[in-house]
Every structure is written in structure tokens, then in C-alpha cells.
Amino acid sequence: MDINSLPAIVTGGSSGLGEATARHLASLGAKVTIFDLNAERGAIVAAEIKGHFEKVDVTNEANVTAALDNAEKKHGAARILINCAGIVVGSKTVGRDNIPHSLESFSQAININLIGTFNVIRLVSARMAGLEELNEDHERGVIINTASIAAMDGQIGQAAYAASKAGIVGLTLPVARDLSRFGIRVCTIAPGIFITPMMSSLTEEVQDALGAAVPFPSRMGKPEEYAQLAQQICENRMLNGEVIRLDGAIRLAPR
Ligand SMILES: NC(=O)c1ccc[n+]([C@@H]2O[C@H](COP(=O)([O-])OP(=O)(O)OC[C@H]3O[C@@H](n4cnc5c(N)ncnc54)[C@H](O)[C@@H]3O)[C@@H](O)[C@H]2O)c1
DSSP: OOOTTOEEEEETTTSHHHHHHHHHHHHTTOEEEEEESOHHHHHHHHHHTTOEEEEOOTTOHHHHHHHHHHHHHHHOSOSEEEEOOOOOOOBOSBOGGGOBOOHHHHHHHIIIIIIHHHHHHHHHHHHHTTSOOOSTTOOOEEEEEEOOTHHHHOOTTBHHHHHHHHHHHHHHHHHHHHHGGGTEEEEEEEEOSBOSHHHHTSOHHHHHHHHHTSSSSOSOBOHHHHHHHHHHHHHOTTOOSOEEEESTTOOOOOO
16 A cells, blocks of 8 residues: 555554654655553654654553544544554563562563554454555555564563564464455564664663674664564555564574
8 A cells, every 4th residue: 555645553653663663654644643651752753743642551442442533533544553562571480489470460461462452453443444445456454563573482581471472473364364354454573673762771782792693684673674664564465464573583592
């Protein structure tokens, strides 16, 4: 699809990969609404890209529905959904002094990363399904989710995070199949290690070491490179039902 002038929603668009994608889509002419919990930063980004911001908790049905109503009034119903909202949780299954993993933090990762992603997918796609077709392929829209290479190569301490991201990998094909009759494509990007606020809390030394572990190019990914792939998925109609690793060929070691 041609991104220019299409309404787009980017969850997690206040920061990192989502922010870069919101900026990139806006530069291509999309009318972008950011859904994020971080209202302060989200409002700044939205103003800079002449977009719109809605304070949203992606796990909350009423929140997402109200924000979709507002976004629709402002820009029209979304044709592009980018799901970037997410959190990182790190804890071993059995920790120091044989303490078991907190069930609360495991549930939180599943709730925000997996259930939050599916919540927005289902509510947005139900609206998209009723829109006019955009082109001769009867396309109505595209949905892009964000997993992680941890879904496949989860490291020590990543049981919760890896499980939440593997859930996103697992739903990609069945949701693409479900929505195929409406002309809505669904793909998932599984990023490797990207420089975002999630990562910038690490020291420069640790960041350099992470970058050096990437076969080629030996550095961390730039959020703009994620945004570039999101653009390609929007534009290339044969990309559907697929999970794409964006990782410079890194395969994560156990730790
Ligand atoms: N940075 C990486 O190296 C990397 C690698 C693999 C996968 N990812 C995934 O990419 C996505 C974006 O990560 P990032 O690095 O840009 O992180 P980030 O922390 O910079 O951005 C995440 C955004 O999600 C928002 N958010 C969190 N919970 C939310 C909720 N319940 N409702 C609405 N918004 C919420 C945060 O406020 C934040 O603005 C995440 O899903 C992350 O797991 C990141």
C-alpha cells in the first residue's frame, strides 16, 4: 500500500523503535497517532511529526476503544497498526537462595507484551475490516507486531520476556490467516539488539560488547532500521504471515 496520507497507529510510539517508526511514517505522509503510557514524551513526539497522541494502556479494552474513537475523529480509521509497546522483564526461573520466579512479573510480561498486542490487534482489525478496499488486491490494511529474537533464542533470565515474545510469533500466522478475508496483512518483526532507551541504561562498555557480538554489521541496530523494515512491510503486498528477524545474524548465547 502507498503509505502517503493513510491513518496509522503506533503503540509505544513515545520512545525507541515506536518513536522512530512514528517519525518515519509521518515523513512518508502518514497521519500518525501515538498510543503510549508516556504522555509527556508522546505529546512532544506527536507535535514534532504533526500527529496526534492518546494516553493508552494497551492492555485495557476501554482505554484502547476510547483512544481509537478519538484517533478516528482526528485522522480517520487506521490502515496501518504498528505494535511496539512492550516491557523487558529479567528473572531466573529459580533465583538466588532458590527463590522461585515471581508469578506477578511473569504475568506482567505476558499481559503487556502478548495480551496488550493482541488486544490492540483485535480492536483495530475489527474496524479495519469494515473499511473500503485500498487497491486492486482488495487490501484494507496492515498490522506489524514486535517480537524479539529472544522468542527463539531466549537467554538465561528471559523466561517471561521470551515467552511473551514467542506468543507474538505464534499468533502471527493464525491472525494473518483470520484477517486474510478482509485484505489485512499481518507481519512481525523480531529485532536483535537495538539502541533505544530500553538499552541506553547499559554502560557504553556493555553496549560495545553487545554490538561486537553481532556478526555483521558489528554494532547495535538503529531504530531507523526497524522503521525502514516497517515501511517495506507496509509497501510490499506479498509480505504476510511472516516473522522477520532483523538482527545482523546474531544468535543469542545462553547468557
Ligand atoms: N531495543 C531492543 O533491543 C529490542 C529488541 C527486541 C525487541 N524489542 C521490543 O521492541 C519494542 C519497543 O522497544 P524499545 O526498545 O523501543 O523500548 P522503549 O522502552 O524505548 O519503548 C517502549 C514504549 O512502550 C510503552 N509502553 C510500555 N507499556 C505500555 C502499555 N501497557 N501501554 C502503552 N504503552 C506502553 C513505553 O511507555 C515506551 O514508550 C518492545 O516490545 C521491545 O520488547 C526491543
